[in-house]
Amino acid sequence: AQDFDSPVRLVETTVAINDNRKRAMGRKVIAAAGGDVRGRKIAVLGLTFKPNTDDMRDSPAITVVQTLQDAGAHVVGYDPEGMENAKKLMEGLDFAKDPYEAATDADVLVIVTEWNEFRALDFRRLKAVMKEPVLVDLRNIYRPDEVAKHGFAYASVGRPN
Numbered sequence: 001a002q003d004f005d006s007p008v009r010l011v012e013t014t015v016a017i018n019d020n021r022k023r024a025m026g027r028k029v030i031a032a033a034g035g036d037v038r039g040r041k042i043a044v045l046g047l048t049f050k051p052n053t054d055d056m057r058d059s060p061a062i063t064v065v066q067t068l069q070d071a072g073a074h075v076v077g078y079d080p081e082g083m084e085n086a087k088k089l090m091e092g093l094d095f096a097k098d099p100y101e102a103a104t105d106a107d108v109l110v111i112v113t114e115w116n117e118f119r120a121l122d123f124r125r126l127k128a129v130m131k132e133p134v135l136v137d138l139r140n141i142y143r144p145d146e147v148a149k150h151g152f153a154y155a156s157v158g159r160p161n
Contacts, residue, residue, distance in 0.1 A: 025060060025112075025138050025157075026067025032136045032155040033108050038072030041131070043106040045099050046113025046139075047090070048082035056085045060138070061112040065093055078102040080115055104129045114139040123150035 030037050049059040056062070061077070068075050069092055078096045079086060087095065096102035099118065103109050103126050111118050119141050127133045133152040135142070140156045147154040 026064045026071075028138070028155060028157070029064065029068060029108060029110050029136045030071055032134055032153065036071075037068055037107070040073055040107040041105055042068050042073045042075050043096070043099075043102040043109045043130075044068075044075055044077040044093075045079075045102065045109065045111050045118050046115055047077050047079035047086040048113050051113055051115040052081070054082045054085050056082055056089055059113075061086075062089060064110070064112055064138075065090055069093075076102045076106070079113065080117055100125055100129055105131050107132045108134045108136060110136045110138065111141060112138050114141050123147070123152065127151055 029042060033040060033042070044061060044065060047056065047059060047061040049055045049057055059082075061079075065075050065077065074094070075092070076094045076096050077086060077090070078099055078101070083095055086093070099121060107130075109126065109130065127150060133150075135147055135152045135154050137147075137154065137156045140159065142154070142156075144154050144156065144159070
């Protein structure tokens with residue numbers, strides 16, 4: 001529509017709102033890290049648009065990672081299937097072989113895509129390898145009380161933490 005000078009305001013507004021929500025996810029991670037991520041390691045689990053695919057189109061992880069990098073964070077990512085496509089699109093992102101390698105020495109662990117693999121994380125193991133036990137669950141796959149009992153600070157979307 002834009003190519004033919006017939007913009008569709010509803011579609012444009014929807015795209016703008018969606019982009020803002022993705023940036024807000026990045027800001028939520030920064031807030032969970034105490035408001036500053038400069039020089040800190042953030043582990044991002046899930047890089048694809050949705051689970052069970054390697055599709056990166058419109059993946060929120062792209063914007064979340066960029067927001068964190070713009071704030072000075074060192075970001076390490078892991079995705080069960082989307083690593084090769086992510087490498088083509090996400091500059092400056094380091095890649096891990098599994099969630100635990102990504103989490104090693106991380107100040108914050110972020111779940112961006114709700115892969116089944118991330119629904120059964122070993123919290124004892126994560127806490128042992130992380131610098132700080134902070135989990136930001138952008139897909140609400142865990143219950144806050146479940147994460148808290150393992151000694152993690154927990155942030156999620158749209159519910160009290």
